[in-house]
Amino acid sequence: MVEYFTQHILSFSIWIPVLAGVIVLLTANDNKPCTTRWLALAGSIVSFLVTVPLYTHFNFADGGFQFQEGFRWIASFNINYHLGADGIAVPLILLTSFTTVIVVIAAWEVIEKRVAQYMACFLIMSGLMIGVFSALDAILYYVFWEAMLIPMFLVIGIWGGPNRVYATVKFFLYTLLGSLLMLVAFIFLFHSTGSFEIIDYYNLPMPLNVQVLIFLAFFAAFAVKIPMWPVHTWLPDAHVEAPTGGSVVLAAIALKLGGYSFLRFAMPIAPDAAHYLSGYMIALSLIAIVYIALVALVQKDMKKLIAYSSISHMGFVTLGFFLFNNLGLDGAIVQMVSHGFISAAMFLAVGVLYDRVHSRQIESYGGVANTMPTFAAFAVFFAMANSGLPGTSGFVGEFMVILGAIQANFWYAFLASFTLIFGAAYTLWMVKRVFYGEVANEHVAALKDLSKREFLIMAILATLVLALGIYPQPLTDMTNATVTQLLTHLAQSKLPAGL
């Protein structure tokens, strides 16, 4: 039994949350939402515990895929159910299963209508996203990639804000267009290799113009997801309309699907194109860092501000990818994980205020620290983490990427470093207007400080942000071998001989 489990950890990681979601749906009883909540919590915790062995059993020296398992799925098209995870996927899988627990706790009393459906959406989505991170077959990957969108649309479309239909449609169209091009790329690669195994694509020689086309097809799918400038405008709208849990998953995990996929597909499959186009990719990343930070500065809606801040921070991820050095890549992965914690905490913090006052506008608040001192302490802490303060996880990734960038070109680092000023400016200016000052109105005066449940979530996230900031080595140890192997692969040209 134990052996069977250890051989199929990834399958369990994917299907246990999905199963939990289905059970929650089937046992739903609108009169007893409490049972549903506890059931969902138990499901999410079990799902998280199942993923823990991925860390404890991880072979840190191995840069390749571990925990591999599989069987033939559709023989006629050579499609396999093939799973595996490397040092880049495992941290993101853990992040996913962990975030689901947080989302379930965060929804506890907040979601009152259709509790079971809400919880089930997140549990199922969790399993599907872990599927994206662990699929080694292109079609399997594609199925997970598209399938996870359905619960996300439901979450925004059912529990979302007043303008949710526009946001959902925009999100859907943006994502769909990219995904279709990716599917075309997969079909092309299948024709060239007769396989949907991703690893087979890594060794397929292709001339540069083909690589560029393949890269751009992938780029269309992943850049939207991350999102990179200029295909980012769906994100602020989606965040504003999404319920708190939706925003948390969107920011903490969904964006990382794009980042992860760059490393899994676009770059290793078309390495020469990645090098060839790296200048453009870096330019887009730097625009995201500087332009978006300035846009964040003038936002009046807290969720929009944090959404723009997310885009700006994801600029560091894509910048780190295309530097082609260890610091940049490791830093990008650390940044993805760190952003998972910090953005989740920031959106939860907005949720805490929204649940009480039902406004996301900065101007509706002022002097919250007077009535919610504990919450204010957490908010300032996460704001500092978002501003990249050393000692928090927010610093580590940005620091590494900037150090990596300066090795490529001084001016990349110069532009990226503007985040030190602008990141602090938009985050702390918001803190000033929301938390500091005299009590602004009777809503603020009536605020009650964090409940035990809210405190628990904030405390867990704060601990993680601090732990990763003080001691990031366990994470970089995990990525190091994989990143080094990936960089070696990227350095080898895949152009056919003689060209």
Place this chain on the structure above:
Amino acid sequence: MTMQQIYLAIPLLPLLAAIVVGLFGKQLPRASAHIITILGVGAAFVLSVFVLNDAMSGHVFNEAVYTWLKSGNITLEIGFLIDRLSAMMMVVVTFVSLMVHIYTIGYMHEDKGYARFFSYISLFTFAMLMLVMSNNFMQLFFGWEAVGLVSYLLIGFWFTRPTAIYANLKAFLVNRVGDFGFLLGIGLVLFHFGSLDYAAVFSVAPQMADAQISLIGNSSWSLMTVTCILLFIGAMGKSAQVPLHVWLPDSMEGPTPISALIHAATMVTAGIFMVARMSPLFELSSTALSFVMIIGSITALFMGFLGVIQNDIKRVVAYSTLSQLGYMTVALGASAYSVAIFHLMTHAFFKALLFLGAGSVIMGMHHDQDIRNMGNLKKYMPVTWITSLIGSLALIGTPFLSGFYSKDSIIEAAKFSTISGSGFAYFAVLASVFVTAFYSFRMYFLVFHGSEKWRVVKHDAHHGDDHAHHHGLSPTDDPHEPGWVIKLPLILLAVPSLIIGYFAVEPMLFGEFFKGVIFVDAASHPAMHELTHHWHTIFHSSVGMALHGFMSLPFVLAASGVILAWFFYIKRPDIPAKIQLKFSFIYYILENKYGFDSFNDRVFAAGSRFIGNKLWQIGDVKIIDGGMVNGTANLIGKLSGVMRKLQTGLIYHYAFAMIIGVFLMLTFFTKV
């Protein structure tokens, strides 16, 4: 305990105290806040003295505590470098911090944020210790930003005040501008030296002295110059050098104890410490040193002028701090790093003393900070009076007092320096002596001598620290000197302000104290060498230096400053107002602090918001969403409108289309 454990305990004890008081301050009895933190910081002080003693015997410790992260072949570690420089800084930091902790018991005893305040200042002590004890750039940057965080929290301690929360945001952002340069400097160090470890970097540095890098096009720049100037930009933020000085005067919005600890004695000197620590790098670039020196002399002189027109007691001391930081920076530029550190130390004592004295005055005046409402306080607050006099005399460089030895050495170093800019620097530090003496004693006379002005003046609403419900003394009240928790730190700080210079000048400047720690290339930067020569041929001893001091130009300047202040503010108090009227233009410039604040507000703050708004409204909303996204949707809508027209529902239309289609297909396929 092994030495290693002691080194660990020194920063961790204050941290532990801060965590306990910060998390459980509300549950624990009120007094436990100061008991726990004072125990933590007190133990750190005792251990630091022990460590300094150990370091004096020549023991140097340089080891990693743990590996922070590994990436490829780069390893970043947390570690300690304990030599005489860091040991001395540890003693200064923990001593001033301990004094401020004790003082706070009295100063904040009515405040409802009592525990929070103690937690913050202990956290600050931890962060500052991590900064000075670091053996690498990464940890230095950690401490650097962490002290900035606590500074932010403490300036905004009274977070309901609009001025305080404006000041703390401003302080953080201006410091971030400095850190922007600092971080790039660190990046260049890692890239070109392959490590962030001090020892490794310094050992490679000499080989890189002539290295060139290209930044813009193919023009080549000296690597050392670029790196050192970038690092120094960080110091300009933290140590408030022009033009990044703008945050320091506003930081006076914080409670007075932290003005003493953070914004006078320790944190603001971090930049000075950093440059001294990096002396093996800065010595390789005379250009960078010139830059350092010019910035320092501008700060020393022009910030001093602003001290002259301030009426808020804390702001006078704040501008004096700016000016003194300028002095230290000039010393760095002259390659007299040890002199800069020496002045850092003496300044820490007498400036903390002056701030705490000002705090005592503020308490006595019931939180009125306007020196125009004071006068004759010597009668009511004798301890504050005497200790503030000692502090002021030390500040203006009275021979035999601590400030004399350090300040005079800086002036001499500027005189002997040969790099470009040293002529201006010498003039600036000399002129500042007069200015310093004038504004210091203007404040001193207005506060402690003359008539008791609160009895007649209905003061305006310029209020200071907390307790908005009562500020200012009513005309019938007498000011009272606060209790022993206030007086004790004043006395304990007055002692080193008096004597530390006398005892420390010889070993620190001309002895072996900084041997192997601070590196000076005497051939290109001879100031320190000349200074030593002077000492051995003319002064011979502390007494000799002081006796010579009485006959020197700085003494004459200082004395005339004091006399002028006396004449203006005691003898003929009508004159200043007339001068102000006559030179109203100059007064206007000074009143507006040379326009830095309004320039920053209008250009940088408003400019960023303007650009941000344009990028959002035009870039995102209009072009991307309006043009591309919704444009695509519209295009599809239009196309489908065209397609819809084809679906007429008339059978002969479809039949016609089918026939055409079949015809085309037949043509196509039969040809192939």
